[in-house]
Ligand SMILES: C[C@H](N)C(=O)N[C@@H](CCC(=O)O)C(=O)O
């Protein structure tokens with residue numbers, strides 16, 4: 001199965017409600033879709049969101065990186081040489097993680113199609129079911145409480161509550177949500193870099209002293225403030241998770257050696273795709289550290305790949321934040337991963353099982 005062409009398109013899906021974090025507010029998903037064509041007629045699908053505030057990627061950079069650098073290196077390569085293909089993708093350009101991720105996802109889709117197996121089986125097997133959390137956007141306290149109760153009523157048992165704005169209001173936000181859903185849902189926080197280390201310790205001590213039990217706090221401080229992350233990890237009982245701080249396997253090793261966080265959030269758009277995500281999961285497994293599988297604002301094209309990976313690495317990926325499709329007003333993908341509220345399941349279609357993408361606009 002040889003790569004003959006790589007075509008690009010755009011998919012646009014409105015969100016059910018605006019997605020608001022300490023870093024940005026977004027109303028719709030607009031992502032680059034990658035379609036890798038082969039001499040056997042098989043097509044592999046991938047997707048890249050432009051999350052400039054986290055990965056530095058924008059639509060233009062994703063499209064140009066794939067068109068002018070990655071694609072010329074891949075034409076003619078044989079999908080059965082998976083390691084050679086993924087190394088070529090990783091080594092042909094620095095950074096550009098989302099572009100690399102989209103192409104790698106399509107390559108893995110084809111690799112599993114080649115052997116007529118669902119991707120998770122090619123990655124090691126597992127039970128093809130997951131349960132995801134749902135993100136509660138940062139907002140007025142009453143709105144966040146109402147959104148949290150609505151999520152619980154819809155069957156979500158874990159809420160990822162966005163904070164990282166005004167520290168005093170953040171404490172009140174979390175207390176109010178905790179009181180409203182106590183006993184019905186687990187709460188994880190994501191400050192998206194919005195606090196200083198001292199503010200984070202102050203807020204978490206206030207919440208711990210008030211009896212608010214949190215599953216974890218994600219990325220309390222700036223991405224590059226590793227000393228700050230360790231400062232928080234050393235001082236609070238609530239487990240601390242690194243998100244924006246760690247992209248590569250190297251960064252994960254450094255973080256683990258410093259004991260700067262308790263948990264790692266693996267996202268394909270930070271690792272540059274599946275090959276490095278596997279390395280990070282294996283490093284964490286070796287060091288006995290838990291991981292979360294996360295996503296950016298992605299549709300079920302690329303989130304499906306994350307689902308397959310998480311199923312295969314469920315020994316170490318014990319937490320799931322794959323709510324991209326749940327945030328979408330509709331699912332544009334006809335495919336084999338079924339996103340039904342908190343419940344995610346995979347059937348036995350080969351690869352990612354993507355048959356078509358509704359509303360896909362191909363780029364010239
Ligand atoms: C969508 C997911 N639950 C999430 O929160 N992902 C990111 C932010 C993604 C974005 O801004 O596009 C995270 O910080 O974990």
Ligand SMILES: [Mg+2]
Pocket residue numbers: 190192218219243244265
């Ligand atoms: Mg995060």
